[in-house]
Amino acid sequence: MRRxxxxxxxxxxxxxxxxxxTPFQVTLANNIxxxxxxxxxxxxxxxxxxxxxxxxxxxxxIGAYAAAYLATVVELPPALAWxxxxxxxxxxxxxxxxxxxxxxxxxxxxxLAGHYLPLGTIAWGLAIAFLFGTADSLGGxxxxxxxxxxSLFGVRFDSGGRLLWxxxxxxxxxxxxxxxxxxxxxxxxxxxxxGGQLMARSMGIDVVRAKMxxxxxxAAFAAIAGWLYAYxxxxxxxxPFSLGAGIEYLFMALIGGAAxxxxxxxxxxxFILSKEWLQDLLPHxxxxxxxxxxxxxxxxxxxxxxxxxxxxxxxxxxxARRARRPRPPSPAAGDxxxxxxxxxKPRPGEVILDARxxxxxxxxxxxxxxxSLSVRAxxxxxxxxxxxxxxxxxxxxxxxxxxxxxxxxxFRGQLAAGSSPRAMARHGLARTxxxxxLLPELTVLENAAIGAHLRGRKGLVAAxxxxxxxxxxxxxxxxxRQLARVGLAARCDDRAGSxxxxxxxxxxxxxxxxxxxCLLLLDEPAAGLRFEEKxxxxxxxDRLRCDGMAVLLVEHDMDFxxxxxDRVFVMDFGREIAHGRPADVQADPAVLEAYxxxxx
Amino acid sequence: MNLQVAMLLGQSGITSGAVYALLALxxxxxxxxxxxxxxxxxxxxxxxxxxxxxxxxxxxxxxxxLLGALCLAAVAMDLIASVRARRRPAVSRPTLWLCAWxxxxxxxxxxxxxxxxxxxxxxxxxxxxxxxxxxxxYRVCFQPVAxxxxxxxxxxxxxxxxxxxxxxxxxxxxxxxxxxxxxxAVFTVGPALIQSQTxxxxxxxxxxxxxxxxxxxxxxxxxxxxxxAVDRLGAELVGISPDLAGRVSLAVAAFxxxxxxxxxxxxxxxxxxSGFIISLKGFVGxxxxxxxxxxxxxxxALVVGQAESFATFWASAYKEVIVFTLLIPVxxxxxxxxxxxxxxx
Numbered sequence: 035m036r037r038x039x040x041x042x043x044x045x046x047x048x049x050x051x052x053x054x055x056t057p058f059q060v061t062l063a064n065n066i067x068x069x070x071x072x073x074x075x076x077x078x079x080x081x082x083x084x085x086x087x088x089x090x091x092x093x094x095x096i097g098a099y100a101a102a103y104l105a106t107v108v109e110l111p112p113a114l115a116w117x118x119x120x121x122x123x124x125x126x127x128x129x130x131x132x133x134x135x136x137x138x139x140x141x142x143x144x145x146l147a148g149h150y151l152p153l154g155t156i157a158w159g160l161a162i163a164f165l166f167g168t169a170d171s172l173g174g175x176x177x178x179x180x181x182x183x184x185s186l187f188g189v190r191f192d193s194g195g196r197l198l199w200x201x202x203x204x205x206x207x208x209x210x211x212x213x214x215x216x217x218x219x220x221x222x223x224x225x226x227x228x229g230g231q232l233m234a235r236s237m238g239i240d241v242v243r244a245k246m247x248x249x250x251x252x253a254a255f256a257a258i259a260g261w262l263y264a265y266x267x268x269x270x271x272x273x274p275f276s277l278g279a280g281i282e283y284l285f286m287a288l289i290g291g292a293a294x295x296x297x298x299x300x301x302x303x304x305f306i307l308s309k310e311w312l313q314d315l316l317p318h319x320x321x322x323x324x325x326x327x328x329x330x331x332x333x334x335x336x337x338x339x340x341x342x343x344x345x346x347x348x349x350x351x352x353x354a355r356r357a358r359r360p361r362p363p364s365p366a367a368g369d370x371x372x373x374x375x376x377x378x379k380p381r382p383g384e385v386i387l388d389a390r391x392x393x394x395x396x397x398x399x400x401x402x403x404x405x406s407l408s409v410r411a412x413x414x415x416x417x418x419x420x421x422x423x424x425x426x427x428x429x430x431x432x433x434x435x436x437x438x439x440x441x442x443x444x445f446r447g448q449l450a451a452g453s454s455p456r457a458m459a460r461h462g463l464a465r466t467x468x469x470x471x472l473l474p475e476l477t478v479l480e481n482a483a484i485g486a487h488l489r490g491r492k493g494l495v496a497a498x499x500x501x502x503x504x505x506x507x508x509x510x511x512x513x514x515r516q517l518a519r520v521g522l523a524a525r526c527d528d529r530a531g532s533x534x535x536x537x538x539x540x541x542x543x544x545x546x547x548x549x550x551x552c553l554l555l556l557d558e559p560a561a562g563l564r565f566e567e568k569x570x571x572x573x574x575x576d577r578l579r580c581d582g583m584a585v586l587l588v589e590h591d592m593d594f595x596x597x598x599x600d601r602v603f604v605m606d607f608g609r610e611i612a613h614g615r616p617a618d619v620q621a622d623p624a625v626l627e628a629y630x631x632x633x634x
Numbered sequence: 635m636n637l638q639v640a641m642l643l644g645q646s647g648i649t650s651g652a653v654y655a656l657l658a659l660x661x662x663x664x665x666x667x668x669x670x671x672x673x674x675x676x677x678x679x680x681x682x683x684x685x686x687x688x689x690x691x692x693x694x695x696x697x698x699x700l701l702g703a704l705c706l707a708a709v710a711m712d713l714i715a716s717v718r719a720r721r722r723p724a725v726s727r728p729t730l731w732l733c734a735w736x737x738x739x740x741x742x743x744x745x746x747x748x749x750x751x752x753x754x755x756x757x758x759x760x761x762x763x764x765x766x767x768x769x770x771x772y773r774v775c776f777q778p779v780a781x782x783x784x785x786x787x788x789x790x791x792x793x794x795x796x797x798x799x800x801x802x803x804x805x806x807x808x809x810x811x812x813x814x815x816x817x818x819a820v821f822t823v824g825p826a827l828i829q830s831q832t833x834x835x836x837x838x839x840x841x842x843x844x845x846x847x848x849x850x851x852x853x854x855x856x857x858x859x860x861x862x863a864v865d866r867l868g869a870e871l872v873g874i875s876p877d878l879a880g881r882v883s884l885a886v887a888a889f890x891x892x893x894x895x896x897x898x899x900x901x902x903x904x905x906x907x908s909g910f911i912i913s914l915k916g917f918v919g920x921x922x923x924x925x926x927x928x929x930x931x932x933x934x935a936l937v938v939g940q941a942e943s944f945a946t947f948w949a950s951a952y953k954e955v956i957v958f959t960l961l962i963p964v965x966x967x968x969x970x971x972x973x974x975x976x977x978x979x
Contacts, residue, residue: 086785088792142965149671149925152788153917154965157958160914168951281792288789325800332797339790340778 041210048202052195060194062306064266067201070302071259073286074208074295075252080284081292082216083248084228085148089139089155090283092162093132093253095275097260099166100128102178102270107171121184125261132257135162136250144245151249159277166272177271184265197266204262205299208255211498212295215251218497218506219483219490224248225473226484232435233471238459238488238549247494278328285335293475305331371507374489376550377462379582380446382412386553386584387432387463392441394427394608401427402438403608409553414575414585416595419605420628425588426468426557428605432586433465433555434458446552460488464551466542468558474531478522478541481530482513485548516544520574536567543574547583554578556587560594572598592629596620604628642827643943649832649901650915651939652839653894657916658923658935659846660890665925667883670776670787673795676913678764678891680802680906683899685743686760687811692749696805697763698740704770705733711774728881729773736766753816761892768888769881777877795910802906810908815900835897842890843932850928915942915957922964934964 052060072090080086101124104110104117117123139158143151167175184191184200191197215221223244226234231241264270273279282305290301312327319326380386387409394402401424409415419425430436432443437452444450446461464485472481486509492502517523520540525533530541539559546554556575560568568591575585575598589595595602596616604612604619606628612619619625657675664672681697688695712725739762748756775794779786819830850856858879861869870876891913895904898912915938922934941960945953 080785084785086788138962142962142969145969146965148784149788150921150965150968153671153921154961156914157918157961160911161955161958164952164954168955278796281796284789285793325803327800329797329800329804332793332795332800335793336775336790336797339782339786339793343779343782343786 037213041206044206048199048206051202052193052198057194060198062310064194064198064201066299066303066306067198067205068259068262068266069283069286069306070299071201071205071208071262072256072283073290073302074205074212074298075255076283076287077290077292077295077298078212078224079248079252080287081294081297082228083224083245085245085248086152086284087155087249087252088152088277088280088284089159089162090252090256091275091277091280092155092159093136093256094260094263094279095162095166095270095272096132096135097125097128097257098264098270098275099172099178099260100124100131100257101261101264102181103127103172105181105264106178121186121261121265124264125258128257128261129254132253132260133250136253137246140246140249144242144249155280156277159280163272163276166275173271175272177269179269181264181268181270183268191265197262201262201266204258208258209295209299212251214500215494215498216295218502219487219492219509220244220247220494220497222476222480222484223487225476229471229473232455233467235455236433236459236465237484237545238456239484240456251494282331285331288335288338371504371511374486374508374512374550377552380411380552380584382410382582384411385409386411386446387586388444389432390442390444392428392431392438392443394424394431394436395439401608402431404441405605405608405610406441407603407610407613409584409586411552411584412579412582413600414579414587414598415601415603416599417586417588417603417605418590418592418595419611422607423605423628424608425605427608429555429557429588433463459549462550462552463555464546464549464553465555466539466546466557466559468561470535470538470542472530472538472541472545474529476530477526478517478528478530478533479510479513479526481541482517482544482548483509485516485545486512486550488549513544513548516548517541519547519577520544521570536563536570539563539567539571540574547578551583553584553586556585556589558589559587560589560591568594639947643947644940645828645832646946647940647943648936649835649939650898650942651936652835653898653912654915654919654935654938655932656839656842656890656894657913658919658931659843659928660887661913661916661920662923662925662928662931663846663850664883664887665920668772668776668780668787668880669784670791671917672884672887673788673791673910673913674771674798675887675891675916676909676911677795677798677802678767678888678909679895679898679912680904680909681767681798681806682760682764682892682895683813683904683908684802684806684811684906685763686756686896686899687813687904688806689743689748689756689760690813691811695743695748695763698736698743700801700805701736701740701763701766701770704767704774705729705736708732708770708773711778728769728878732766732769732773735762736770739763739766753814757896760896761889764892764895765885765888768884768886768891772880772884777880780876780880799907799910802909806906808906810903810905811899812903813896813899831900835901838893838897842893847928911954915939918957918961918964921961924968 051063055063072094076087076090101121104114104119104124104127105121114127117127135158139151139154143154166172172178189196191200216225223234223239224247226237226239227241227244234241234244263274286301286305287298288301289304290299291297309327312330316326316330385408389408390406392402392405393400405428407415417425417428427436431438431451434450434453434455434457442449442451445458445463448461450458450461489512490505490509492505496502514523514526517526520543522537522540522544525537530538533541543556543559559571563571572594575587579585599616601614602616602619603610604625611624611628612622657679661672661675664670685695685697708729709725712729713723716722716724739759742759743763746755746759748759771794775790776787779790815831816834817830821828821830858869858874861874869879916935918938919935920931922937923931938957938960942953942957945956949956
């Protein structure tokens with residue numbers, strides 16, 4: 035309902051705007067609309083996926099030059115001649131080129147640490163701007179002029195007002211598909227990037243693909259904006275696509291608030307209006323002309339980053355959230371959804387995970403020395419040991435994060451040593467983290483649904499066009515079911531960050547179980563919990579065991595483990611020192627010595 | 635192309651490559667200590683070159699205004715920070731030292747008849763003016779968010795660069811400037827003519843690279859600086875102040891930038907916004923070294939210098955395109971050499 039009324043209001047505002055605004059204001063509104071479209075891509079990229087590009091202006095330039103080139107150059111190269119004359123040809127060429135560049139840039143930077151993409155886009159943005167200025171066929175520094183009036187489906191966009199309708203219609207459509215995307219399985223995959231790549235990969239998310247999706251969408255929005263720019267100005271030259279312009283787009287995203295899609299519109303409007311105002315005002319103050327508004331914006335962004343790193347729109351939204359009364363829980367619409375298919379379950383007692391002779395060396399340090407263990411369906415195996423015993427190293431190798439120096443891991447009958455966390459997730463391993471890794475800004479339900487990522491199939495385009503609703507309802511219903519299983523049904527619509535630690539750990543388990551795993555790895559699930567919370571957790575793990583799940587947990591808390599585990603595996607100095615039923619292990623002299631010292 | 639042209643291009647490539655190498659090392663130093671990708675590194679270069687040119691032409695040196703403004707901001711931030719921490723309002727000792735240094739350097743630049751004094755004095759005063767810019771920038775822009783995500787630091791870095799370029803236009807004007815070479819002597823070695831400025835650049839760069847190597851690989855203080863990059867809290871616990879480490883690394887970066895500016899000013903014309911492109915080539919060098927290895931970064935920067943020089947000969951209009959596109963195969967190689975996906979932070 036809220037979405038519909040918002041959309042209606044926006045359409046009405048755009049509809050009447052050309053009638054109420056002066057021609058100069060219409061021009062400003064058109065500039066804002068085009069800039070907001072570019073900024074929207076950056077919001078998706080920077081605020082939501084946690085990547086940054088300084089080179090968006092170059093993508094705008096590619097879109098603009100493609101349109102201008104096809105529309106103005108008389109003798110096109112034979113390969114492009116069939117596209118000439120039609121604005122759609124320009125749009126297609128611009129999009130194709132921008133996406134091709136984005137694929138190359140993404141492919142070479144997304145496997146590297148986070149600062150390579152921004153630096154790559156700086157270099158690339160500079161190179162493209164130089165190219166526009168030097169290529170003779172693109173008019174050099176004088177650019178290409180004489181672009182005809184845009185005409186689509188027989189409508190001539192020959193006035194500022196008509197262009198305003200077109201630009202803002204495109205912008206609203208882009209906002210809509212972006213909002214749709216964020217509210218989907220693919221959108222959650224992109225948002226999960228901010229929770230640390232390990233978490234995303236452990237949920238089976240293809241991190242490089244998710245980054246690429248965000249980068250391609252941002253490039254596409256920029257190229258479409260460039261196409262609109264070319265037909266609005268009817269003239270293109272290199273200057274508006276320089277690296278400096280790319281930095282301005284980033285500033286717009288940051289000023290507006292990179293974490294909300296409305297921040298794109300707010301940021302573009304604030305930036306363009308205040309730039310207009312500063313360009314009138316500052317030369318009077320400084321006594322001469324110059325690029326003084328750059329100084330103001332530079333300082334503004336520094337102060338903003340220091341005090342309000344989420345930008346204006348996010349600050350407003352947070353204030354609104356504080357003011358608003360808690361929303362009533364959304365109706366469990368998903369309950370009617372058909373359940374997702376489940377994987378074939380192992381028989382009770384079947385060996386799920388079998389590790390033999392696991393040895394891991396870090397230089398001279400032997401962190402794991404010939405460790406062998408196995409877990410069966412329907413049992414809880416606890417790995418315990420004093421600090422530095424090598425439990426975490428073992429955990430990392432079992433979950434596919436780390437590769438053993440020697441030894442084999444067989445998971446559900448397949449060799450798994452050194453395969454990736456994603457591959458392990460696909461084969462039915464789910465895990466939680468010692469330091470809770472949730473997305474605090476997302477709801478509890480959305481966080482849990484990330485766990486079910488691999489159980490959906492729908493792609494980006496389906497998500498943007500809302501063709502994924504049936505599957506989405508199934509995924510959310512599954513997430514809701516698992517939240518009910520861990521006792522969080524009442525908190526589905528709360529922000530994950532607002533839960534106390536104990537419930538956050540339960541949410542991590544719900545997220546893991548939503549993947550329909552046959553083996554659950556829990557990394558110190560009881561750490562930092564109060565007594566009642568521990569009892570609740572033990573009850574939950576017990577229920578999971580009864581449902582046939584194999585559970586392997588690494589834990590410090592002896593009381594918690596002894597009351598819960600079927601078998602206990604005790605490590606010290608990287609080696610197994612005892613293994614068996616809790617009562618037997620508790621009486622084992624080697625265990626007593628490891629925990630209490632030789633005199634005990 | 636004959637041998638003589640090749641020698642000439644090679645020489646020009648070595649000269650600019652040596653400067654890029656210096657900048658690559660400064661960038662790497664700042665990054666490895668503070669996690670900041672110091673985009674304004676190039677502004678140290680252009681500010682130094684333009685300041686020295688102003689001295690030689692007898693125009694007033696106006697950098698003092700920027701230093702004064704930064705000092706005021708630093709003092710104000712110190713006062714606010716101490717009030718927020720519920721202590722007596724006070725200005726920290728490093729800030730006071732910086733202000734004193736900036737005031738002294740500004741006074742020298744105003745009182746000395748710089749146009750009449752030789753190159754050496756001009757260069758020294760220029761460097762003395764530029765060096766406090768580094769720590770002041772750190773105090774004002776980065777220190778309040780030193781523990782933030784690397785992305786925040788990068789954004790602040792680029793914003794500081796944008797602001798500094800605007801300020802440079804105000805202070806130095808839009809005209810380009812070139813300084814007089816240290817000496818006009820030209821040596822003939824076999825078929826090649828070697829300009830003495832080239833020798834100056836190469837010698838000073840080599841000396842500085844050596845000093846940096848000894849300082850960071852061998853000396854305890856260098857190791858302490860690097861420790862703060864690995865683990866801020868851990869370094870603090872063993873008595874290394876991350877803020878001090880940040881200021882020191884920015885001071886070294888500003889020093890290297892100023893020196894590069896003084897060295898390169900007689901060779902190319904510098905404008906208020908030239909610093910960015912120059913430092914970006916240092917970045918390309920540093921990236922070739924994976925933002926981790928000092929020798930590889932220096933080597934990468936030399937490669938960039940050569941690529942640029944020979945690109946000028948073959949396709950002069952496309953020289954920047956070629957240099958920056960060089961980054962793509964480098965990134966590809968690094969990307970393929972990596973098996974997994976690097977985690978952030």
